[in-house]
Amino acid sequence: MLDPTSTAAVAAVLGAIGSGLANEAGKAAWENAGGLVRRIVGREVRAPRGRDELDGIAQQVHDAVRHDPALARAWTAFARSAPRPGRPDRVPALHASTRFFTDRDGERRALSREASRKADGRPRIAVLHGPQGIGTSALAIHWGCAEARRFPDGQLYADLRGTGTGAASGADPSTVLRLLLQQLGVPAAEIPPTRDDRQALLRACTTGRRLLIVLDHARSAAQILPVLTSAPGVFVIVAARHPLPGLDAVGIPVGPLSDKDARRLLTEVARAGSVTLDRAAVPALLARCAGSPFALRAAAARLTAQHWRQEGGPGADAARTAVADGIHALAPDAARALRLLAQRDWPAIGAPLAAATLGLDEASAERVLAELAGSHLLESAPNSAHGGGGSYGSGGTNGGGVTYWIRPLIREYAATEALREDGLAAVEQAVRNAVRWCVTLAEPASRAALSQGWRLGDTEGTAPGGVRYSDAGEALTALRDELGNLLQAVRTAEELGDADAVFRLNQALWPVQLKMGCHDELLPALRAGVRATEARDPDSREAARMHTLLGLNLTELGQWPEAESAFTAAARAEQAAGHSRGHATAVESLGLLRLREWRFQEAYDCFEAAGRVLDDIAADGEGSRDLPRARALLERHRGRALRGLGQWVQAETRLESALAFFRETGEAYNTARTLTDLAETFEASGRPVDAVPLIDEAIAALANEQAHYHLIHLRALRERCVDERSEV
CATH class of the missing domain: 3.40.50.300 (P-loop containing nucleotide triphosphate hydrolases)
Structure with a gap:
């Protein structure tokens, strides 16, 4: 069995914890690892960035614990309960093949x-x-x-x-x-x-x-x-x-089908549509399709609808010709719908988005989408696990309806046609309508998903169609399900020069970042938010808020130097704008980054500085309503930093203060998190007996919070404390 205090074992534990930073248990374990490493080595050791630094820290821990049995026991107990990376438990399968497949x-x-x-x-x-x-x-x-x-x-x-x-x-x-x-x-x-x-x-x-x-x-x-x-x-x-x-x-x-196989494919698809082929017309049709399976299927669909037009010739791009034929065979309202919807690569077009884009009611939009799908000009949107879908589940804005996407080949042709047929003004208006719909969808869902958070310039509004969310979980799911469309809307709004929409969409997506991760998906949108708001006014509150949101994202992605730059820029802009609440948040966020980096004294100094900024807010000033909660959160963060520094008594005092507030206000999740911090402080200071009842209270507080990973962390902490208590 590998010695848990060997250099290789210590490195393996630190590496596993670092890989688990996507959930609360991993983040807590990482912070605790930093405090324990500091205690073992006897001085500040900054969190590793890269394998070489991690191996160096593992060597320092090994060298220290081999001469101190008490420290060796502390590390061994911690390593035994540290979270491990996930393992696969599914046997996935591909989606079904096409019914008519020929040759190849x-x-x-x-x-x-x-x-x-x-x-x-x-x-x-x-x-x-x-x-x-x-x-x-x-x-x-x-x-x-x-x-x-x-x-x-x-x-x-x-x-x-x-x-x-x-x-x-x-x-x-x-x-x-x-x-x-x-x-x-x-x-x-x-x-x-x-x-x-x-x-x-x-x-x-x-x-x-x-x-x-x-x-x-x-x-x-x-x-x-x-x-x-x-x-x-x-x-x-x-x-x-x-x-x-x-x-x-x-x-x-992969080239064109042979004439023999092209004929076979056309015949099979036509037979499925109960269409008898005109033998005299087949040679010209095959020549026009030029062995393209897409063109052949599209032609068969038009034969079914008795729409095939014998124009053009075999020299043209067969797939592009098939798209042109399909669009020209549409009713005028359906053709216009396709041209306008094709202006952006929406990953999941449902009736609500289509209705908003086209200025129709949802029933009419649903009818148009069905006609486009029947003409093979729309396809069912891929499952979200296969590429970022966007359809709601039951109770969502789409009401569980079918959603579609447009092939690039079709989208490119239809988008170009729109400029000629509809004009630039109509095209731009349709795109703006879609962006506006995305904003009006995202903001109410964001408020419902995170009702206690503060938002810059937030205004009350209702979701499209008057949708009401039964709880925060349903609203969060709605945001996550529509994420692909919302991210496309950010890009579109930036191209339109609509910095306000870029900002509002990014701010609305904060609950997704906070509670569901998706940091890699959100990063390009956040960068777009910084670009758009800085271009309008680099010292604006919106630009400052975007820097803060970007910094929080980069922190989770492990891009710490860039995160530091983002928080510094946010604090500077918030201060220039005279926005104390935002300034305090930026400084506090820098402190949270310092905790992640195991720079506990600097973290404490940041939390102290954020507290002084909050003290400057007048009793009736902007953000004053949130002050008690903001101060309680800072107290918790101070306690965490002091625990990392090994200052147990001072840490306990800060955490007790925060705990009293969260208990009084009934915030179950923050109550449990603070109880966890306090229990970990007791364990680290050699008081595992006192930690156990706090852990039990935290577990009870999370009974209805769906905090799976935090509960895993608490149970491991409890087991460790019970073992240590028995040794005492």
């Missing part, structure tokens, strides 16, 4: 050869590449479904298109890793915040497993490389428009 025998054989290639340490990976509409995605899915027996441990899928801000380069690799880990069953709160840790966890989760990973709509090798593993049982299929330079993979070009 050569490409399928090439996939099978790479999948069964003898393991030699090189990743097994194949890139299917071809123009839009040629069927690379369908081929990847069909082969995966047909060969499911090869992969008894599961098949994963990620759509790399990307949505929202930063989507031009596709989904961020960190987001791709998170999507894959979630499909394997790793809970969101156990997925590490940094890309390197996610990459390490995915490799650990795939070791010894036989898995297929399908990466669809890839745009660059950079999206793929972090996913690759040398695990012999893993096969990766990438679908892309072009070969991906920089990726050492088997390239499999």
Whole structure:
């Protein structure tokens, strides 16, 4: 058995805790680890950034505990109950293949050869590449479904298109890793915040497993490389428009169907629609479709509706021609709807969003969407686990309705047509309508999800359709479900020069960041918020607030130097604007960063400085209503910093003060968090007997708070204290 105080064991524990910073248990364990390391080494040791620093700290801990049995026991007890990274517990499957799949025998054989290639340490990976509409995605899915027996441990899928801000380069690799880990069953709160840790966890989760990973709509090798593993049982299929330079993979070009297979596909799809093909017209139709599966399916759909137009010729881009034919065959209102909805890459278009964009009632919007879907110009939106969906569950704004997305091929053509058919003014108005709808959806949901938080310039409003949320959890779910559209709205608002909408959307998404993480998804939007508000006025309160929100995000992602710069900029702007409440928040946030960095004295100094700023707020001044709670939170934070410094009595005094406030106001969650801090202070100071009743009270307080990870942390803390009590 590995000695828990060995350098390797200490490094493993610190690494595991650092990887678990996505949930409350991990954050608490990390902060406690910093205090314990400081106590063991006898001086301040800053939190490690990178493997080399972590190994150096592990060596210092090992050198200290081997000469002190009491410290060795303290570290061993802590290590035994430290949180461990998540492990997979699902066998995921691909979504169903298309019903009508023709030919591709050569490409399928090439996939099978790479999948069964003898393991030699090189990743097994194949890139299917071809123009839009040629069927690379369908081929990847069909082969995966047909060969499911090869992969008894599961098949994963990620759509790399990307949505929202930063989507031009596709989904961020960190987001791709998170999507894959979630499909394997790793809970969101156990997925590490940094890309390197996610990459390490995915490799650990795939070791010894036989898995297929399908990466669809890839745009660059950079999206793929972090996913690759040398695990012999893993096969990766990438679908892309072009070969991906920089990726050492088997390239499999996917070209047009042969005339024979094109005829077969057209015949099967037409037969399913109960249409008898006109044999005389088939040759011209096949020539026009030029072996494009997308064009053939679209043509068959129009045959079903008796709309096919024999214009154009075989020389044109078949898929683009099919899109043009489909749009021209639409009723005028449906064609206009498609053109205007295509202005942005909305990941999930439901009736409410469509109605707002087009200026229709929801029933009319639903009818138009159904017509577009029936013409194969809209497709059902992918599941959120497969690429950031946006449909509500039951009770949400979409009422559980169907949502759609527009293929890039169709969107590009329709968006261009809109300028000619509808004019720039109409196009811009439609886009602004969509952004406005997103703002009016997000703000009431945000207030319901986090009713006690303060917001800058917040105004009361109701959600679209008068939706009421039964509790904070339902409102938070609504925000998370619509996140893809809200992020796209941020990007759109920035392009429109609407800094107010950019700010309001980012502020409304704060509960998602605070309670659900999603830090990698939100980061581009927050950067857009800083750009937009600074361009309007760098010393404005909105710019300051955006710097604070960005800093909090960067803190969770482990990008601490940039987080420090953001908080410093926020404090400077808040002070320049004369906004004391915001200034205090920025300074307090810098203190929380210092806690994460194990810089406990500097953290305490920040909390003291934030308290002095709060003292400058007049009794009837802005933010005064929130002052008692803000001071109580600062007291808790001071107590945490003092515990890290080993000043047990002073820490207890601060924490008791905060606890009295939260008990009186009935804030169950903050009561439990403060009880936990106090119990940890008692344990660290050698009073495990006094800690146990506080832990029991905290567990009872969280009974209805759905604080799963905090409860795990409390139970581990209780077990540790009971063991220490028995030793005493």
